[in-house]
Amino acid sequence: MTKRFEMAIFPLSRRRFCTALALCGLAPRALAGEPAPLRLGLTPVFLDDQSRFLEAWRLYLTERLQRPVVFVQRGSYREIVELLAQDQLEAAWLCGFPFVKNERRLRLLAVPLFQGRPLYRSYLIVPAGDTRTETLLDLRGKVFAYSDPDSNSGFLYTQHALSQIGERSDRFFARTFFAWAHRKVVEAVAVELAQGGAVDGYVWETLKRFYPQVTAKTRVLEQSPEFGFPPFAARASLPEADFAALRQVLIAMGGDAEGKALLAQLNLDGFVPGERGLFDGIGRMARQVEKQP
Amino acid sequence: MKYFMRDLSLRYKIPLRVLLLASLTAILVTASILFRVYDETRNDLLRHAQSMGRVLANTLVGPLTHDDAWRAFEIINSPFQSEEADRSELAETILVLDGKGQVYVSTRPAQFPMLSDPVRLDPEFAAIREATAGRDGRNPVVRAQPGSNRLFVGIPIISDGARLGTLIMTYTKGPFIPRFIGIAQRAALMTLLALAVLLPIAWYWGNRMAGPLVRLAGCMDQIGPQVPEGLRCDLFESNDEIGRAGASFKRMLKELREKARLEQQIMATERLAAIGRLSAGIAHEINNPLGGMLNAINTFKRHGSDDPLTLKTLSLLERGLGQIKDTVAALLIEARVESRHALSRRDIEDTRTLVAAEAASKGIELAWDNHVTADLPLPSTLVRQILLNLLLNAIRAAEKQVECQVYRDSRSLTLAVRNDGIHIPDEDMPYLFEPFSRLSRNGHGLGLWITYQITRQLNGGILVESDPGQTRFAVTLPLPEEPCMT
Numbered sequence: 001m002t003k004r005f006e007m008a009i010f011p012l013s014r015r016r017f018c019t020a021l022a023l024c025g026l027a028p029r030a031l032a033g034e035p036a037p038l039r040l041g042l043t044p045v046f047l048d049d050q051s052r053f054l055e056a057w058r059l060y061l062t063e064r065l066q067r068p069v070v071f072v073q074r075g076s077y078r079e080i081v082e083l084l085a086q087d088q089l090e091a092a093w094l095c096g097f098p099f100v101k102n103e104r105r106l107r108l109l110a111v112p113l114f115q116g117r118p119l120y121r122s123y124l125i126v127p128a129g130d131t132r133t134e135t136l137l138d139l140r141g142k143v144f145a146y147s148d149p150d151s152n153s154g155f156l157y158t159q160h161a162l163s164q165i166g167e168r169s170d171r172f173f174a175r176t177f178f179a180w181a182h183r184k185v186v187e188a189v190a191v192e193l194a195q196g197g198a199v200d201g202y203v204w205e206t207l208k209r210f211y212p213q214v215t216a217k218t219r220v221l222e223q224s225p226e227f228g229f230p231p232f233a234a235r236a237s238l239p240e241a242d243f244a245a246l247r248q249v250l251i252a253m254g255g256d257a258e259g260k261a262l263l264a265q266l267n268l269d270g271f272v273p274g275e276r277g278l279f280d281g282i283g284r285m286a287r288q289v290e291k292q293p
Numbered sequence: 294m295k296y297f298m299r300d301l302s303l304r305y306k307i308p309l310r311v312l313l314l315a316s317l318t319a320i321l322v323t324a325s326i327l328f329r330v331y332d333e334t335r336n337d338l339l340r341h342a343q344s345m346g347r348v349l350a351n352t353l354v355g356p357l358t359h360d361d362a363w364r365a366f367e368i369i370n371s372p373f374q375s376e377e378a379d380r381s382e383l384a385e386t387i388l389v390l391d392g393k394g395q396v397y398v399s400t401r402p403a404q405f406p407m408l409s410d411p412v413r414l415d416p417e418f419a420a421i422r423e424a425t426a427g428r429d430g431r432n433p434v435v436r437a438q439p440g441s442n443r444l445f446v447g448i449p450i451i452s453d454g455a456r457l458g459t460l461i462m463t464y465t466k467g468p469f470i471p472r473f474i475g476i477a478q479r480a481a482l483m484t485l486l487a488l489a490v491l492l493p494i495a496w497y498w499g500n501r502m503a504g505p506l507v508r509l510a511g512c513m514d515q516i517g518p519q520v521p522e523g524l525r526c527d528l529f530e531s532n533d534e535i536g537r538a539g540a541s542f543k544r545m546l547k548e549l550r551e552k553a554r555l556e557q558q559i560m561a562t563e564r565l566a567a568i569g570r571l572s573a574g575i576a577h578e579i580n581n582p583l584g585g586m587l588n589a590i591n592t593f594k595r596h597g598s599d600d601p602l603t604l605k606t607l608s609l610l611e612r613g614l615g616q617i618k619d620t621v622a623a624l625l626i627e628a629r630v631e632s633r634h635a636l637s638r639r640d641i642e643d644t645r646t647l648v649a650a651e652a653a654s655k656g657i658e659l660a661w662d663n664h665v666t667a668d669l670p671l672p673s674t675l676v677r678q679i680l681l682n683l684l685l686n687a688i689r690a691a692e693k694q695v696e697c698q699v700y701r702d703s704r705s706l707t708l709a710v711r712n713d714g715i716h717i718p719d720e721d722m723p724y725l726f727e728p729f730s731r732l733s734r735n736g737h738g739l740g741l742w743i744t745y746q747i748t749r750q751l752n753g754g755i756l757v758e759s760d761p762g763q764t765r766f767a768v769t770l771p772l773p774e775e776p777c778m779t
Contacts, residue, residue, distance in 0.1 A: 177362035193402035
């Protein structure tokens with residue numbers, strides 16, 4: 001009795017049920033032969049905490065690539081680099097320093113244009129209330145905030161600057177800490193948790209444009225020479241077609257209105273293929289700092 | 294002010310005291326509520342602080358282990374991020390101290406920078422740092438510095454038995470104050486409302502209570518050396534203390550009046566007695582030479598010359614001296630019982646006959662009511678003299694009618710004469726019986742004096758009642774036990 005009653009409710013044989021399931025959910029991708037999602041790693045080289053913007057950008061890329069795009073975010077550069085190395089990501093927006101360090105496993109995909117050029121600087125900032133500090137040397141014995149140990153503008157440049165005067169960060173400063181994002185370095189200096197900080201000039205300028213109340217509490221003490229802008233790097237093993245498609249979409253962003261709007265939110269002007277030579281400066285600095293005792 | 298309050302009428306004192314009492318009660322109740330609210334707020338705050346502190350301390354283990362100062366800062370700063378948070382339960386400052394007791398991070402980096410010594414920056418932190426220093430448990434420690442308006446909550450940050458640092462949260466009692474002010478304001482409003490309701494009640498009640506006392510006091514105030522005649526006291530009648538005081542006062546008032554009346558009577562009597570003694574003395578002193586002089590004239594007339602001028606002169610002298618003798622005799626009333634016969638009905642009827650002509654000549658109706666039937670042991674001449682004097686006075690004063698009543702009871706005889714003439718004013722009463730009374734409009738003014746003297750000598754009494762349109766003299770003479778022998 002009971003069995004017959006159940007049959008009445010689900011009048012499907014097992015085989016027919018499976019087919020129905022496939023048609024409803026799983027079938028479209030399988031049937032259309034849609035490619036696996038493109039996984040893009042993001043790091044705090046830009047303001048990566050704007051979820052709504054990220055979703056818009058992801059949809060834009062998905063549409064342009066005709067392929068699902070997934071953004072992968074982690075707390076530090078190192079984790080993203082590791083994911084890339086393990087082929088868990090197809091490409092990532094990295095800092096120049098980890099790109100240089102892991103050059104053999106990576107391939108330069110595209111370099112953003114900031115103020116029309118693929119270059120940026122590292123800023124040394126102090127709290128706005130501190131009007132006495134004039135150079136990095138005045139910060140001896142103070143608390144200093146870095147962005148990430150794998151950041152060029154937020155770590156490497158300051159190490160290099162100190163090495164130039166025969167100093168080492170751990171001796172020169174009373175205490176240092178990592179805020180794990182350029183934006184947070186700005187915040188740490190703004191609330192005077194740190195008396196100085198090393199920050200990506202692009203991030204600082206972008207914050208100044210969108211959140212001027214935060215940057216108003218800080219003062220830029222020194223600007224570094226120009227370095228290659230944090231690039232998009234693909235894993236070396238990424239198929240050429242995928243690599244070319246992604247580079248094409250990124251570079252084309254400056255060409256359409258939707259892309260321009262997204263770029264405006266990024267405070268960028270576009271993407272260029274870029275050259276390896278852009279990052280030579282960073283490589284030099286890295287080698288010099290490594291040689292330091 | 295002190296005297297003002299002391300001298301204030303009970304009418305106001307009672308309502309004021311009621312209000313004072315009500316206000317005092319309200320203040321005490323409010324104070325106890327405030328005290329309780331303070332206690333509860335403090336406990337709430339501490340509970341909240343401790344639970345939040347435990348969460349923070351647990352969360353801070355990771356960042357401290359990894360020496361991630363920024364993460365630690367983000368954690369302790371997170372309670373300050375929410376915008377609609379109840380600020381009163383928010384810590385003023387949160388500090389994370391490292392193992393050496395230095396600031397690891399704080400929510401006020403400008404005030405408490407990293408690596409600084411919090412006690413040097415703010416000595417009030419010494420107690421809480423001391424209190425948490427030796428602790429291994431995770432239990433929060435609470436310290437409140439005496440005289441400080443801050444509370445300190447300290448929680449050790451412990452990982453696997455190892456002490457990593459200390460979380461310290463400070464709370465100000467500042468946010469309590471608006472809450473207290475709010476409660477106090479509400480309480481004040483309620484008190485005012487209650488007072489507004491109580492005021493009329495207290496006013497009515499105070500008047501109810503004070504009214505009888507106020508009236509009693511008002512009555513008493515009117516009594517000076519003498520009790521005013523027109524004093525009317527409308528006093529409350531009840532059995533409580535005020536009612537009893539009123540009753541006592543009324544009794545006292547009555548006694549005072551009685552006493553005053555008696556005093557007046559005694560004074561009048563004494564004055565008359567003094568006058569009597571004086572006039573009797575003078576009369577005696579005059580009588581002796583007078584008798585001599587009259588005897589001498591008599592002797593001269595019998596044996597002297599027949600010179601008509603001399604005789605005429607002597608006659609004049611004799612007449613003058615006779616007049617003096619009469620006057621002196623009138624003053625010197627002595628109840629010598631000349632007539633030894635008792636008073637009979639006839640004697641009284643004779644008096645009627647004597648005055649009837651006088652009354653008729655003045656057109657006055659004489660009503661006569663004689664109840665004496667048997668003889669009475671009283672000197673008839675004197676009684677007739679009294680009755681005659683009273684009747685003649687009455688006829689003189691009467692307008693239309695004089696009424697005479699003579700009656701007796703077992704112990705006394707009363708002669709009552711009433712006329713309808715002008716009444717005697719009260720103020721003249723004490724002088725009524727004085728000799729040569731100025732009140733006597735015609736006559737020598739000795740009539741009532743004589744009446745009084747006779748009555749006194751017969752141990753009787755005189756009652757005078759004079760109201761407009763009616764004046765009554767009543768002489769009451771006691772009847773001796775035995776027939777009068779003197």
